Amino acid sequence: MEPSELTNIGSKIRKVRRSKGLSQSELSKNLGISASYLNLLESGRRKITVPLLIKIGNELGISLKDLTLESNKRILSDVMEVLSNELFEDLDITNHETTEFISSNPNIAKAMLTLNDSYKSLREDMQNRLEVMEVESSIKERKSTxxxxxxxxxxxxxxxxxxxxxxxxxxxxxxxxxxxxxxRTIGHSLIQYLLNEHNTKTKVVSTEEDEKSIKKFDENNKILFLSEMLTYSARNFHLAYQIAYFDAHEIINRIIEDNKIYSEEVISLLKISLLNYFAAALLMPYDV
Structure with a gap:
């Protein structure tokens, strides 16, 4: 029996005992148990065996059914709630049939309630999982677009x-x-740094030499070509960008890896953005 059932039965025994004017000492003596043990039974802190329950019923003049009626009421209410589900509409189960079933098969009724609780728990878990999957799918779809x-x-x-x-x-x-x-002096310092630290020369080209390119880096020969059409400020930024290309690539790659970015197109654009960021940070506040 559940603790709540024991309490209900125990309080029922106490109520009937008092109505018959019996003390715990008197009833316990007739039952062949101690008064302290009877007190534990009445307070629901000890399990009541079926033989003792029958004996108590005989001493108090009540049936076993009367003693267990209170505890069965809760089971009846729970079972009725389960049977109200639309799954059982076609069975036409009456309240009388349910009451009789619980009275004669309380353990089976409890098993059915346990099974129903497991079913509800499983259904709620599945619903939660489906909601999570739907949200994740929506996020992925939004990201992919x-x-x-x-x-x-x-x-x-x-x-x-x-x-x-x-x-x-x-x-x-x-x-x-x-x-x-x-x-002018900032540009000269940047040119010297590229030459000293990265063995890279800088060459300013005229429009006659290259009328299309504003900036071009010859990686094989380590030469950075800059157009004479660039202003000093723009030229300095391209020099700083080239320094970023050499000195910041490890940091930028780490940022990309840490944030789990895998798209080649995104990586390419992000690298350019972060190289520009580095160049600006290098020049500030000198070249504003």
Missing amino acids: RLPVEIVSDFLQENKNYFDNIERKAESIRNKIYFEEGH
Whole structure:
């Protein structure tokens, strides 16, 4: 029996005992048990065996059915709730049939309630799983329809357009380069850094030599070509971008890996954005 059932039966015994004017000592003596044990039975803190329950019924002049009626009421209510499900509409089960079934088969009724609880739990779990799958599918679908440029833009916004490790790397390189005021001297410092640190020469080309390209990097010969049409400020930015290409690629690759970005198109655009970010961080506040 469940603890709540024991309490109901125990309180029923106490109620009938008192109505007949019997003390715990008197009834316990007739039952052949101690008064303290009877007190535990009446308070629902000890299990009541069927032989003792029959004996108590005989002493108090009540049937076993009367003693267990209260505990069966809760089971009846629960079973009625289960049978009200539309699954059982065609069976036309009456309240009388249900009451008789519980009275004669209380353990089977409890088993049915346990099975129903398991079914409800399984159904709720499946519903939760389906909802999670639907949400994940919606997110994936939404992500798959976004353009690479939108994904990069969202990524930059999510990080509030600030990357501390890039900032610190740019600052460490800036400390190596001696910047003097003026666009010309800044450009000269950047050119010297590329030559000294990365063995890369910088060459300014005229429109006669190359009228199409503003910037071109010859990786095999380590030469950076910049158009003479560029302003000093724009030229300095391209120089800083080239430094970023050499010095920031490991940090940028780590950011991409840590954020689990796999699309080649997104990676390409994001690398350009972060290289630009590094170049700006390197020049600030000197070249504004």
